[in-house]
Amino acid sequence: MNGIAQFLQASGLRMIAPVLLTAMLLLAVRSDLQAYRIPNPLVAWGALAGLAVSMAPGGIGPAAALAGLFLGLLALLPLYAVRALGAGDVKLMAAVGAFIGPQALPLTLLATFVAGGLLTVAVTLYRGTALRLLRNVRDMLCGAWWRLACSEAPVLEPAPVSAGKMPYALAIAIGAWCQLALSGSPLAAWLQPG
Secondary structure: OHHHHHHHHHOOHHHHHHHHHHHHHHHHHHHHHHHOOOOHHHHHHHHHHHHHHHOOOOOOOHHHHHHHHHHHHHHHHHHHHOOOOOHHHHHHHHHHHHHHHHHHHHHHHHHHHHHHHHHHHHHHHHHOOHHHHHHHHHHHHHHHHHHHHOOOOOOOOOOOOOOOOOOOHHHHHHHHHHHHHHOOOHHHHHHOOO
């Protein structure tokens, strides 16, 4: 049995996780671009695949996969709470977390937020809703600032009028692919917790 595990590990089993992650991300991006939704079966399959490959020789381990899944879910929940993201985006980041684990999540999130910001600006400029986006950000921040000035806990309220939908799966995919490309770099090492 040990010989089989060594053969599988030497023959590229480590490449299964990035290939499955990329397949899940491509399907999610396609669905999000076409219908502004990410199907639940896709993210469930992705999370289970991430957990399964974590147990393979050279994998991150099931504890790291579960921690990545949980932290990926928690990282985007505040944006879902203010209706800045959909539930599918949050679940997709959780599935990505199952593949990469908690150590790689900070770089993925940073790259995702940068890509998401740039994509949001591009989409709102293209659609002519950039002014609405700026007003929404202003109103949310002013409302939170006012509550803080009145000695209340600041709360980011959802915008009453949306600037439009943006397929955030693309930003999540870019973030995950940046993490894969930069794995082992000084930036990745600097962003790793502990």
